[in-house]
Amino acid sequence: MTEGNSSHYQVLRVAVTATDKEIKMAYRRAARTAHPDKGGDAATFRRVTAAYETLIDPQRRKAYDRSYGSGTVRDASSDDGAHFDAPAAGSRASATVRRPGGSRNSAGDPPIYVPPYESGGGYVPLIPLSQAGQQVHGMPRKRGIFGAEARIQREMRTVQLLTRQVLPAIPAARLINGLQSPADNSHIDHAVLSGYRLALINSMLLPKGAYAWDGRTLNHGGRAVAPPQLTHVVWAMQDIFPELNVTGWTVVHSTDGNLHEPVIDYHRRPAGALETVQIVNAAGMVRGLKEFLSSGPAPNTVNVPVLARLLRGMH
Structure with a gap:
């Protein structure tokens, strides 16, 4: 990435x-080096100043960060220039990472970071x-006051389920809790990222029994x-991350903690029908999420x- 196309984060x-x-602290270091009075370049100093003025202001920084989804790269010397601080959205250049020798990576292998942290060449992680x-x-x-206890209870159950039964099987999987959708102000209880797949997860807590999902x-x-x-x-997250396969999951916990309850009957739903959001009990989520990721x-x-x-x- 050329200096003129660097993001505010990379400039600082x-x-x-x-x-x-x-x-x-980063601005002070960069300004000392880039200031024309210190032998620096005026254009570089303008980029440093623009980057600082954007990132130090909470509202401007939020707007700058939310524009990442556009995937456009603009000159950081513009005070409103915003872009995603990485390869453009939709790029699949790194989606075919394989082990030396050509064999396909498996979910149980040690994590590989893309881009690698040992890149060198002045790259700023x-x-x-x-x-x-x-x-x-x-x-x-x-969130909120009324019903907060029930929300916390079901979300903590989901966290425990994911950390105990999903993450150990997939070392590269990353669980992000308390996420706010970059597309709007919608709340996402949990998100699990593994490779080029992203699962968005919300939770319910219902009495045991058989439920028909129509x-x-x-x-x-x-x-x-x-x-x-x-x-x-x-749908919004899929638009923002076109390089990923994004799915939604609603896990229905039983009040007694039985992972196989409640029973979800896909009433009048065609067998094998593809749905944007899967409705599953705890055992079904573990099984389905492992397979998906x-x-x-x-x-x-x-x-x-x-x-x-x-x-x-994150909130």
Whole structure:
């Protein structure tokens, strides 16, 4: 990437998760070097100043970060120039990572970071290796006052399920909790990224029993319960990350903790029908999610640019 096309983060040589303090320190270092009075270049100093003025302002930085989804690269010397600090959205250049010798990577292999952290050549990582190496990021958010206890309970059950039964089988999988959709203000309880597949997960907590899913509601004993609205978020995230295969999952937990309850009967749904959001019990989510994530291209890849963008969207 040429200097003229560098992002604000690269101009200041900070990660996209940098704090205000880190941005201020980076600006002072860069300004000392780039200032014309110190022998620097005026155009470079303008880029440094524009980067600092954008990133130090919370609203301007938020607008800049949210524009990542466009995949456009614009000169950082423009005070409103915004782009995704990585290869353009839709690029599949790194989607065919394979082991030496040509054999396909499997989900159980050690993680491979794309781009690699040992790139050299002045490359500034979007997030530190220590952060990219963590499998779990964030905690469920305590939203509101009324019903907060039930929300926390079901979200914590999902976190425990994922960390105990899914993440150990897929070392490259990264769980992000408390995510706000980069497309709008929709809340996503959890997201799991592995290679070039992304699963968005919301949770429900219902009494045990048999529920019929008709594509709109879960019906049980004359009672109809609508699951969380996740379909539009999946579509929006798919638009933002065209290089990924994005799916939605609503896991229905039973009040007694039985992973096989409640039973979900796909009432009048064609066998094998493809749906944007899967409605499953806990056991079904573990089984289905492992299959979905491990069957993608390069499932042992940690897609650092995508992970960085997701982390910027956490609450």
